[in-house]
Amino acid sequence: MIYATQDIIDTLKGARAAKGLSQRALSKRTGIPQSHISKIESGGTDIRLSSLIELARALDLDLKLVPRKAVPAVDSVVRGTVPTVSATPAIRELNRTLEAIRNLSAVYPNLSELKQLRDGFHALKTLRDVGQKLGALRDIGKRIRGLQQTGSNLAKWGSPIEQSKAAHHEANIPAEHLQALRGAVSAVQNLRNRLVHTQPWQPSPPRPAYRLDDVGEDEDG
Amino acid sequence: MIYATQDIIDTLKGARAAKGLSQRALSKRTGIPQSHISKIESGGTDIRLSSLIELARALDLDLKLVPRKAVPAVDSVVRGTVPTVSATPAIRELNRTLEAIRNLSAVYPNLSELKQLRDGFHALKTLRDVGQKLGALRDIGKRIRGLQQTGSNLAKWGSPIEQSKAAHHEANIPAEHLQALRGAVSAVQNLRNRLVHTQPWQPSPPRPAYRLDDVGEDEDG
DNA sequence: ATCATTGATATGCTTTGCTATATCATTGTT
DNA sequence: AACAATGATATAGCAAAGCATATCAATGAT
Structure with missing residues (x-):
């Protein structure tokens, strides 16, 4: 509709894509x-404030009213805080897999392999040349995502209800899944080693800690 | 309702008050x-995006979605750009009178006295100790505001329709109004002289920074 | 004491966001 | 070829925004 409206919508859309989240x-x-x-993103509706804030929150965005004259400075700061303006395919792929890992963590909490995986992916995100390994990233991501769609038993893994249900009586993971996870872990470590080897003077990753609900730390790169 | 919603609403409310604008x-x-x-400001409604943007635009605010990570920096920038956290009564009074001047300008365009008045008030806003002259400011403001409510002939001066109508066949100002305007002009100049005299080493163009309550005065000529 | 301004509310009415549930065409994967 | 994921669309119904118009109490100005 209106010009400023479209700007907001585009930001939402871009943030979602950058995080590798589907509309569903x-x-x-x-x-x-x-x-x-879908209707919102195609500009076909005049969204309400509560919905906008809800979407923004889920995308780690905050809605702000900033004085017009401060807008350039604010834009500059935002650009400075967020490394790359638009997410690279590699970053999108990373975030997408990270999301899958998060979903798996909801089903299998306290699974050390998942924690390692998440840690590994976070480390990958700090490497500048990760874009060169897009193929390998997609490969690993595919394998990980494959674990969450095993039949319809995990069909609704994303919903809060199912999440809390899963958190209660912790499911036991199939042996082959565990094996796949461990394979993914070593693949990620392998990948990271190769990348670090390419750029030996990369400073040690400034991300010491991770949180369980760390998706909030994902940036659209 | 939700926290973030209230934050937005409060900003709108504060910006309106700072500009000396009534709800009407x-x-x-x-x-x-x-x-x-009124319903919006009292939090009784879930405003739509278009309305929010419309209100923001009228208050010289811009709606932004900023990454959570960048929020502290953005807040800092905004705070730094806006020296006055909350508008002082003097600034509110100044903006309120500025608004009245703008309305009068819509009825009497090309009236040099109005231009002088606006310039004078603009200059006053740059003086740090203008707050000491609140009484005088109210006095002058009262006189100026008195000119816009002469009967119902100008009752709807605020509406865009009436504004454009007025712009077409320029009304001629009553003699006593012109006189009042001239009196106001000299009063403002007088006030500014007294203030400048009080603080002789005021840096020439302080132009310190922008203010939240600083109306975009440049738009309607 | 009269009158204008302000913000809060109310009412009737129309429009539209939002939900819930499906379907569909594309695309990519096995 | 079979299958899953994606985004776009549709329908029906409910709730709520939004508009227009008024009224009212409190405040303040003349």
């Missing part, structure tokens, strides 16, 4: 129907 | 009914 995934996070998200 | 004045600017603005 975002829908499950926010409780907003996918059909509605 | 803002209503005329935006086309949004005063009753609705």
Whole structure:
């Protein structure tokens, strides 16, 4: 519709894409129907403030009213805080897999392999030349994502209800899944080693800690 | 309702107050009914994006989605750009009178006295100790505001329709009004002289920074 | 004491966001 | 070829925004 409206919508859309979230995934996070998200992103509706804030929150964005004259400075700061303006395919792929890992963590909490995986992917994100390994990233991501769609038993893994249910009586992971996870872990470590080897003077990763709900730390790169 | 919602609403409310705009004045600017603005400000409604942007635009605010990670920096920048956290009564009074001057300018365009008045008030805003002259400011403001409510002939001065109508066949100002305007001009100049005299080493163009309450005075000539 | 301004509310009415549930065409994967 | 994921669309119904118009109490100005 209006010019400023489209700007906001585009930001939402871009942030979602950068995080590797599908409309359905975002829908499950926010409780907003996918059909509605589609309508919003195509500019076909005049979204309400509560919905906007809900979407923004799920995308780690904060809605701010900034004085017009401060806008250039604010834009500059935002650009400075967020390394690259638009997410690279590699970053999108990383975030997408990170999301899958998060979903798996909801089903299998306290699984050290998942923690290692998440740690490894976070480390990968700090490496500048990760874009050169897009193929390998997609490969690993594919394997990990494959674990969450095993039949319909995990079909609704994204919904908060199922999450809490899963957290209660912890499911036991199939042996082959565990094996796949361990394979992924070593693949990630392998990949990282190769990348670090390429750029030996890379400073040690400034991300010491990670949180369980660390998706909030993902930046659209 | 939600925290973030209230934050936005409070900003709108504060910006309006800082500009010395009544709900009705803002209503005329935006086309949004005063009753609705009241409901919005009291948190009783889930405003739509288009309305929010419309209100923001009228208050010289811009709606931004900023990455959570960048929020502290953005807040800092905004705070740094806006020296006055909350508008002082003197600034509010100044903006309120500036608004009245703008309305009069819509009725009497090309009236040099109005231009002088606006310039004078603009200059006053740059003086740090203007707060000491609140009484005088109110006095002058009262006189100026008195000119816009002469009967109902100017009752709807705020609406865009009436503004454009007025711009077409330029009304001629009553003699006593012109005289009042000239009196106000010299009063403002007098006031500014006294203030400048009080602080002789005021740096020439302080132009320190922008203010939240600083109306975009440049737009309507 | 009269009158204008302000913000809060109310009412009737229309529009539209939002939900819930599906379907569909594309695309990519096995 | 079979299958899953994606985004776009559709329908029906409910709730709420939004508009227009008024009224009212409190405040302040003349």
